[in-house]
Amino acid sequence: MSPRLPAPPIPDQLKSAPQRAGEGDGKKSALDHGVEAGVSAVDWIDERTSLSGGLRWMMFRKVPKGTNWFYTLGSATMFAFLSQAVTGVFLAMYYTPSATQAYESTRYITNEAFLGEFVRGMHKWGSTVMVILIFVHMARTFFFGAYKYPRELNWVIGVVLLVLTMTMSFTGYLLPFDQRSYWATIVGVNINGTGPIVGPYLSDFLRAGPEFGATTLSRFYAIHMLLVPGAIAALMGAHLYLVARLGTTAPPWIKAETSDELATDEV
Amino acid sequence: MNRREKEEYLRKYSILKNKGKPFFPYAVGKDAAMACVVMIAIILMSLTFGAELGPKADPTTTTYVPRPEWYFFFLFELLRVIKPANFTPLATIGIPTICLILLFLLPFYDRNPERRPLRRPIATTAGILTIAAIAYLTYLGASAGSPTQIELKTPARYEAGALVAAQSGCLACHKFGENGNSGPGPNLSHIGARLPKQAIARTLINPTSPMPSYKDLPPEKFNELVNFLAQLK
Numbered sequence: 001m002s003p004r005l006p007a008p009p010i011p012d013q014l015k016s017a018p019q020r021a022g023e024g025d026g027k028k029s030a031l032d033h034g035v036e037a038g039v040s041a042v043d044w045i046d047e048r049t050s051l052s053g054g055l056r057w058m059m060f061r062k063v064p065k066g067t068n069w070f071y072t073l074g075s076a077t078m079f080a081f082l083s084q085a086v087t088g089v090f091l092a093m094y095y096t097p098s099a100t101q102a103y104e105s106t107r108y109i110t111n112e113a114f115l116g117e118f119v120r121g122m123h124k125w126g127s128t129v130m131v132i133l134i135f136v137h138m139a140r141t142f143f144f145g146a147y148k149y150p151r152e153l154n155w156v157i158g159v160v161l162l163v164l165t166m167t168m169s170f171t172g173y174l175l176p177f178d179q180r181s182y183w184a185t186i187v188g189v190n191i192n193g194t195g196p197i198v199g200p201y202l203s204d205f206l207r208a209g210p211e212f213g214a215t216t217l218s219r220f221y222a223i224h225m226l227l228v229p230g231a232i233a234a235l236m237g238a239h240l241y242l243v244a245r246l247g248t249t250a251p252p253w254i255k256a257e258t259s260d261e262l263a264t265d266e267v
Numbered sequence: 268m269n270r271r272e273k274e275e276y277l278r279k280y281s282i283l284k285n286k287g288k289p290f291f292p293y294a295v296g297k298d299a300a301m302a303c304v305v306m307i308a309i310i311l312m313s314l315t316f317g318a319e320l321g322p323k324a325d326p327t328t329t330t331y332v333p334r335p336e337w338y339f340f341f342l343f344e345l346l347r348v349i350k351p352a353n354f355t356p357l358a359t360i361g362i363p364t365i366c367l368i369l370l371f372l373l374p375f376y377d378r379n380p381e382r383r384p385l386r387r388p389i390a391t392t393a394g395i396l397t398i399a400a401i402a403y404l405t406y407l408g409a410s411a412g413s414p415t416q417i418e419l420k421t422p423a424r425y426e427a428g429a430l431v432a433a434q435s436g437c438l439a440c441h442k443f444g445e446n447g448n449s450g451p452g453p454n455l456s457h458i459g460a461r462l463p464k465q466a467i468a469r470t471l472i473n474p475t476s477p478m479p480s481y482k483d484l485p486p487e488k489f490n491e492l493v494n495f496l497a498q499l500k
């Protein structure tokens with residue numbers, strides 16, 4: 001027997017009754033034709049990709065009883081990340097990652113580009129929101145004991161996501177290239193340099209050499225807008241796959257009502 | 268968790284899951300409502316606080332106290348709390364690295380099958396204490412302010428050097444008399460008695476982490492700074 005996929009929860013009132021023989025005049029309205037065209041287009045894609053099975057598996061899986069608002073924090077983090085990605089693309093259209101022009105291009109974004117300060121503000125404050133959300137989400141999974149069997153791996157992936165998110169904030173802070181970001185970053189890179197074993201290499205890698213130089217900025221930019229977001233997106237995919245695969249936990253205080261037979265089944 | 272506990276968990280979970288509701292539309296609806304809250308929060312913050320841009324980065328004038336983004340305050344504060352210089356590596360790498368490793372391995376050493384927060388007193392207390400510590404360190408970092416004044420009694424011909432020191436962010440990590448922070452760097456009120464002038468100059472050019480190098484200061488400012496430090500006895 002092949003595994004049964006969950007079906008969409010359509011209330012009975014909304015399901016259209018099958019046509020009886022002799023009912024209707026046999027002619028199709030424009031709407032029917034439209035619906036049919038849509039259905040056959042979707043079928044065409046599904047025949048070649050089999051996407052619908054995965055979608056049904058992801059969207060119509062059951063979420064345990066008692067799931068509350070705390071369970072929205074993970075997807076809220078993801079949403080904040082998406083907002084960062086979109087505003088980041090618009091900033092990248094105007095930003096120039098060179099020591100001589102970075103400041104000037106940021107000034108242009110802030111003072112002249114249409115809605116520039118608004119988009120830059122969204123990106124800047126969005127980072128704060130994302131960091132808060134990721135910490136609260138982590139606290140939720142911690143206090144609910146959601147990192148325990150069988151979800152250990154999802155916790156580990158989560159910690160990597162946390163480190164990557166902090167890396168985003170750190171590398172992004174330098175980019176406006178004003179006094180504050182410059183000096184804070186120098187100190188930050190120096191602090192990294194005191195790390196065990198890899199510390200000095202990490203600092204050299206970040207600076208693109210032993211000195212804070214002209215290529216440092218473009219290196220931070222590449223890390224900030226390609227390397228780390230790519231890794232975050234990939235790991236988010238893995239994280240979500242595991243959530244769907246294993247199911248979200250029920251709140252720990254909710255009891256499963258077992259039948260009498262099972263309840264006496266103690267060793 | 269042993270095998271029996273694992274099986275018991277999976278069995279109870281499948282009962283709860285089967286009694287649940289489909290992800291779409293119930294959970295998706297909540298998630299979407301939350302996404303709207305997040306979006307509105309970001310937009311409101313952007314509109315109220317905007318995006319400031321300070322003066323352009325300039326390696327030769329350091330008129331800024333190095334200050335990280337606020338959510339790194341607790342790491343920077345950790346440096347400050349663990350003051351003695353030989354312990355700095357412990358604060359910078361030791362503690363954060365150990366905390367990170369502990370965080371990574373959490374599911375592997377906490378093998379208690381219990382999940383209710385009140386029935387896991389150690390884990391719950393540790394979690395609350397960690398949050399309190401981070402909150403406290405962040406608060407310390409936020410209230411540290413950015414001092415830019417040195418009130419030590421200075422002979423008139425060294426005033427210029429005192430000004431350079433005050434404007435160069437030294438106070439973020441060093442104490443001069445009553446001013447500045449008492450960590451992560453050592454107190455400099457009597458540095459001249461401890462270090463000869465050349466050694467001070469060498470430290471400024473080639474310092475130990477996390478202190479930044481000040482070799483790009485214009486030469487006359489650099490000399491004023493060194494002269495000022497050398498006479499602090």
Ligand code: HEM
Pocket residue numbers: 070071072073074075077078081134137138141146147151154155156157158159161162165232236239240243247248249250
């Ligand atoms: C980019 C950052 C992250 C995103 C987008 C994300 C997203 C999600 C989502 C959507 C869920 C589904 C359930 C829920 O929302 O509570 C989830 C569950 C989970 N997350 Fe994350 N997460 C992130 C970071 C983290 C971090 C930092 C940790 C912990 C170190 C973590 C650990 C977990 C665990 C253990 C679950 C399973 C919870 C359960 O089944 O109840 N995640 N995550």
